[in-house]
Amino acid sequence: MALLELKNVSHIYHSEQGETEALRDISFSVEREEFVAIVGPSGCGKSTILSLLAGLLKQSSGSILLDGKPIEETPTATSLMPQRDQLFEWRNIKNNVLLGPEIMRNKTPEIIAYADRLLEKYGLIDFAKKKPSELSGGMRQRASLIRTLVTSPELLLLDEPFSALDFQTRINVCDDVSRIIKEEKRTAILVTHDINEAISMSDKIIVLSKRPAHVKRIFNIELDKSLPPIKRREQKSFPIYFKMIWKELEDYDE
Amino acid sequence: MSEEHVQYLKKQKIRKLVIRIIQIGLLIFLFGLWELSAELGWIDPFITSSPSRVVKSIIELTRTGELFKHIGATLWETVVSFLLSTVLGTLIAIVFWWNSLARAVSEPYLVVLNALPKIALGPIIIIWVGAGASAIITMALLISLIITIISMLSGFLSVDKEKIELMRAMGANKWQILVKLVIPYNIPTLLSVLKINVGLSWVGTIMGEYMVSREGIGYLLVYGSQIFKLDLVMASTIMLCILATLMYLIISLIEKLIRKFF
Numbered sequence: 379m380a381l382l383e384l385k386n387v388s389h390i391y392h393s394e395q396g397e398t399e400a401l402r403d404i405s406f407s408v409e410r411e412e413f414v415a416i417v418g419p420s421g422c423g424k425s426t427i428l429s430l431l432a433g434l435l436k437q438s439s440g441s442i443l444l445d446g447k448p449i450e451e452t453p454t455a456t457s458l459m460p461q462r463d464q465l466f467e468w469r470n471i472k473n474n475v476l477l478g479p480e481i482m483r484n485k486t487p488e489i490i491a492y493a494d495r496l497l498e499k500y501g502l503i504d505f506a507k508k509k510p511s512e513l514s515g516g517m518r519q520r521a522s523l524i525r526t527l528v529t530s531p532e533l534l535l536l537d538e539p540f541s542a543l544d545f546q547t548r549i550n551v552c553d554d555v556s557r558i559i560k561e562e563k564r565t566a567i568l569v570t571h572d573i574n575e576a577i578s579m580s581d582k583i584i585v586l587s588k589r590p591a592h593v594k595r596i597f598n599i600e601l602d603k604s605l606p607p608i609k610r611r612e613q614k615s616f617p618i619y620f621k622m623i624w625k626e627l628e629d630y631d632e
Numbered sequence: 633m634s635e636e637h638v639q640y641l642k643k644q645k646i647r648k649l650v651i652r653i654i655q656i657g658l659l660i661f662l663f664g665l666w667e668l669s670a671e672l673g674w675i676d677p678f679i680t681s682s683p684s685r686v687v688k689s690i691i692e693l694t695r696t697g698e699l700f701k702h703i704g705a706t707l708w709e710t711v712v713s714f715l716l717s718t719v720l721g722t723l724i725a726i727v728f729w730w731n732s733l734a735r736a737v738s739e740p741y742l743v744v745l746n747a748l749p750k751i752a753l754g755p756i757i758i759i760w761v762g763a764g765a766s767a768i769i770t771m772a773l774l775i776s777l778i779i780t781i782i783s784m785l786s787g788f789l790s791v792d793k794e795k796i797e798l799m800r801a802m803g804a805n806k807w808q809i810l811v812k813l814v815i816p817y818n819i820p821t822l823l824s825v826l827k828i829n830v831g832l833s834w835v836g837t838i839m840g841e842y843m844v845s846r847e848g849i850g851y852l853l854v855y856g857s858q859i860f861k862l863d864l865v866m867a868s869t870i871m872l873c874i875l876a877t878l879m880y881l882i883i884s885l886i887e888k889l890i891r892k893f894f
Contacts, residue, residue, distance in 0.1 A: 432801040458801040460794050468816045468893075481804045481812070529802075 418586030721780025772836025787821030
């Protein structure tokens with residue numbers, strides 16, 4: 379059984395100006411330990427899907443099942459990695475990483491030890507007592523990812539987490555994130571508008587239409603999964619995937 | 633360190649020293665000129681007073697013990713109204729942050745109260761709370777309360793939406809968002825409000841003392857001018873300069889301490 383299952387999910391926003399149909403009849407599934415990217419034209423409603431999965435919004439119709447249960451019954455099963463790191467400047471790195479358990483009133487010695495292990499493993503243990511402003515952009519993203527991992531969520535939700543980084547840092551952070559998620563055997567959904575990033579990191583890419591977003595096509599990416607994203611970019615079939623997805627996004631005026 | 637850099641640092645140091653010397657020199661020069669003009673009869677010390685007469689006047693006040701009574705009264709009123717307006721204003725801002733209905737309802741009232749010159753409420757305050765320290769504190773409180781509410785609230789509402797969403801996705805309730813995000817995020821706002829309020833509290837206290845009091849530096853100023861004792865007026869003004877500066881320095885020190893932790 380798939381870990382995550384969206385069936386005919388629609389969402390409508392209400393405001394004084396009127397109502398906006400953001401999502402129309404979205405269905406897809408995500409397997410355990412799969413890395414799925416969602417791409418689509420900007421403003422199409424990609425982030426709305428993440429908001430639904432994070433429990434920030436409730437879909438207008440359709441069902442979202444996580445592990446067979448409606449997602450609103452398992453509020454802490456997903457964990458969000460936001461655009462930009464959103465680390466709290468007044469907390470040191472370790473206390474930033476432990477924000478989730480603190481809020482869930484679940485800061486057990488085991489979780490603290492797990493946080494230490496993650497910080498150690500991914501090269502941040504020497505910075506545990508430092509403030510976020512003392513870290514480089516790449517390190518801050520790693521801290522943000524560890525904050526996402528530390529609650530042991532079933533599903534990671536990555537909301538364009540690299541968009542604020544410069545190109546070189548971005549490539550390196552992609553590699554880091556991809557490696558860490560694989561090593562920790564996590565399932566992840568990445569929302570991005572960068573096709574290259576999506577192909578280099580994911581097993582599956584869901585292409586959305588412009589608003590109201592519906593699923594146009596789902597690509598299975600058959601690149602070597604053992605390679606890091608930067609090496610996957612060099613594989614022969616990489617540009618072919620790029621062309622196919624580009625084409626799919628191009629004629630969204632049908 | 634290169635020779636060039638050593639020279640540069642030396643130059644900067646000398647420049648700072650020169651500025652400080654000119655500052656102090658200017659002060660001595662102005663006071664000296666004032667004293668000399670009064671001494672030589674270029675100006676009439678009955679109207680302008682003079683530094684020596686100011687010092688005499690302060691010594692006289694100290695000897696009778698009146699100085700400490702007046703300074704004590706003014707300091708007490710200023711500190712109480714400063715603390716009250718900061719604490720009360722922040723608490724009210726928290727209520728408005730918490731409850732968007734209360735915020736929307738109160739908006740026009742805040743606009744009107746903010747625009748109103750608070751000194752106009754003087755007569756009403758005296759009738760309602762009586763002519764004494766409580767009227768002075770109420771006046772000073774009113775002057776800084778509204779601006780505290782408005783500044784703190786706009787700080788609270790400017791917190792990154794993404795940070796709030798991150799916490800909500802972790803399952804945070806409103807109280808947790810307030811204590812773990814909104815308040816620590818607004819420590820810099822609070823610090824700037826403290827600095828504004830310390831000045832406004834002085835304005836409110838002196839104004840209040842003009843209206844009602846029988847003690848305090850504001851009272852000395854009014855009393856001195858009424859009996860045409862300019863020595864007393866000048867002495868009060870100089871003491872006020874010193875006190876207000878000291879209080880500002882204390883707030884700056886507190887600010888430095890807090891910034892170390894945030």
